[in-house]
Amino acid sequence: MLPVIPVLSFAAATSKPTIINNGQINNNRVLIPLRVVSENLGASVEWFQAEKEVKIKNGDSTIWLAANFKRVIIVSPPTTENPDMPHREYIDLDTATQIINGTTYVPLRFVGQSLSANVLWNQQAKQATLTLGGKELVVNMEQPSVQISVKHKIMDPRLKLLSDKLNQAADVSSIKNISSYFKPYFTDKLIKSIVQNKGLNTASTYETPASSPVYINKTLATLSQSVILANGLTGEDQYAEDRTITLVFTNGVWKVDSVSKGARVIISGFSDFQPQ
Incomplete structure (x- = not known):
């Protein structure tokens, strides 16, 4: 509500x-x-x-x-x-x-x-x-410029499931049949890329998506996630990784079609009030 x-x-x-x-x-x-x-x-x-x-x-x-x-x-x-x-x-x-x-x-x-x-x-x-x-x-x-019915929206449980599967795809060394394992969640294009690269080149510690998908049209959406990887040299700044997920609605279900990543350093804010 x-x-x-x-x-x-x-x-x-x-x-x-x-x-x-x-x-x-x-x-x-x-x-x-x-x-x-x-x-x-x-x-x-x-x-x-x-x-x-x-x-x-x-x-x-x-x-x-x-x-x-x-x-x-x-x-x-x-x-x-x-x-x-x-x-x-x-x-x-x-x-x-x-x-x-x-x-x-x-x-x-x-x-x-x-x-x-x-x-x-x-x-x-x-x-x-x-x-x-x-x-x-x-x-x-x-x-919204794109009207999506409730039954066609990506529900939170599905988003969490796809996020968890992407975490697993970061390291596929223990997965025997990669194609069949990820087929319910990823498109064939993404699965092929995972097989060729022996996993996704992203962190495996992303939590439940904290932001909402942005719908491009009724069958295409994007989702941005971020995770803290480590503290900087001073312990005040933090290194974060971002991954942008492209989702497609195919055969009655939302799947991940591609993933890209970026990096940034989050500012601490300590310098604003230095003691006199």
Whole structure:
């Protein structure tokens, strides 16, 4: 069910509301475009393209979000109990920060809480209203360009199963008949590539997909996943691997057709509050 958004703080709008028409509903979660929402409500936003990471400055706090991850890091000034280090708080969202058509989206509930905005959700109109400091922002949900019926969508159990099979395909040395084993999950093209390369050249530790598929049409979709591989030399930055999965609907079932991977280093955020 869609979340019931509580009133987080009261602030009456004193100016004409700003209208945004590209909100999203994914897996029954309301997602809103991060940059336009944050900047219209007084917070500064910085996007790091290589790291696929967002930095939000809101007063004395800095909020870090990374694409395809549910975890958020909030860095605030040192406390009197620990004056030599910035205070760090970790929050796990109910859905991941996601990039859709080049725009970064975050859950509506998180934006309201992190910016201390007044948040209302109109279920009938599929409309979110955020109010803060006399500013009002109205976010309408964008109608999907591709209409997919419920019975043709990729259900979460199937996504998890395909993700698990891709993990197994990273090392196929123990699988005797690769073609028959993966046939219910992968297309013949992908299976042939796995056989030729003796496995997928990706990590085998991806968890249940944290983001939703993006439908290109009724028989084609993409899914992006990420996993932390290791800490950097300082222990503050983290190396992440991304894999982009292409899925096709064939013979009444969704299968993986291709997989590509990338790498990035996620910024820690420690440098924002150095002790004086």
